[in-house]
Amino acid sequence: MKLFSKHFYICLILAALGCNRLPYTAKVGGQLNTLDSSWKESSKRIDNLIQPYKAQIDSQMNIVVGYSAEELIKSRPESALGNGITDLLISYGTSHINNDIDLCVLNYGGLRAPLPKGPIVVGRIYEIMPFDNTLVVITLSKEQLKSLARHILTKSGEPIGAKRHVKIMNYKSGAIFQFEEDSLNVKKSYNILTSNYLADGGDGYTVFQSKPRFNSNILIRTALIAEFSKTTQKEPFKAVIDGRIVWDPNNE
């Protein structure tokens, strides 16, 4: 505290010496006021304004749609949340959109909240996926698939899922997807389930632009709610971290 006072005097002096015609000026400081539980005061007026909106939302958002065995959070290169969500979308997409989907790709930035352990309410699905994004299937050639793998590695990993195990690996010669099913490694073209946002080239996914495309017009939230509805308290959702994205720094 003493130190600050001293600084204050120094400033006064500087101002006085530096420019004596100046009405003295000083910036006192910047601070962040955290609105945590120790700030108890709320505004009645604001609460009243929010209330009717809140009532409409709560009636729908508090419905429990499923259960999760663990809290899932996102990280890079892969995470339980990213793997879990893309695996769920593969399951949904295969049964509702196209039974020949090879891969699901989302962007890390698009998963906006963690999934808590225990009951999952509708509101939580909105928290994770607030965007009104829909599911799109893009068809890529083998070469284009390599560009996709490279893009995902450039981003230090993104949420990816497949019907069975898939890996992205970086070699000195470039990045590739390696599917557990041998037959998938030799296909001529691949169907990628993704969001309309990425399919439009969002977040640097120019590899998806102007490619054969099927718009399902199904909201990603709708798909997630449908898949979570299959889980129960006894058989909750479980996600795995299984080494999908293998990054060898020696190959950089």
Next chain:
Amino acid sequence: MNRRDFILSGSKAAMGLALASSPLISVGKNRSSLSILFTNDWHSRIEPFPMDEGRYQGLGGASKRAALIERIRQENKHVLLLDSGDIFQGTPYFNFFGGKLEFELMSQMKYDAATLGNHDFDNGIDGLVRQMPFASFPFLNCNYGFEGTKLDGKVLPYKVFKKGGTRVGVLGVGIELTGLVSKKLFGNVQYKDPIQHANDVADHLKNKLKCDLVICLSHLGFEYKTDKVSDITFAKQSANIDLILGGHTHTFIERPIEVINKRSKVVNILQTGWAGINLGKIDYEADSYFEDQKAQNCMVKIS
């Protein structure tokens, strides 16, 4: 007021307390003092984070923020309340009501101005224009071209506020929308070089309109590993801007970052993180002018 209620992060709580009890500061309070309050990226976080959220549970909330702002206004009549964009998107409030409540709440809190973030285009230009009647404050941006869109004439490049004896010029800059927002949402909004346009406007504010303090609301993002324009690169190449209140990267900046601009003057950069977890506050004490940059900035380290 009870400064104990101002919860700063970590050890700075003690500093805040010390600062408040300094007699020098109280003297300042009786003179013309200006508090700049600011938020960014509140992403429709109307209520505090839910209690199953983990890291941020219980934090934020419009009602608590409004109460805090009200308290600060009682203490100091010269307050400027600003937002750096991405007001929209993130909770069901946006999905259900399209941002109407966000703007109503900001109007109730008496925001003075906001800039536009990429997510503010998430319901398209039409979706943004539809909610604008609920905002009692102006939207500021000087590097988007709105000609031929429904936003034409609805966004100002800058605004000058008179607070006590001080003239404060506020301008806004936005991030390149291509690649972040679907083209069909932002339509014919044209992105222009933010540094050049901000410098032109800041020159006008400082030198023609004689503003004592020039603040830029930025949604460019704090810093990138790539050469993408950020608040850091912008600040270095800027002139006539004193303070950049940033957004987009959800960066928690607890002390003003100092950057030397192209005229060897200090520019301060601040950002509050996101979601209304924090209310940023930076105070200026002055008799009437904000001219001596050196004197200003040796005080910034406090807090």
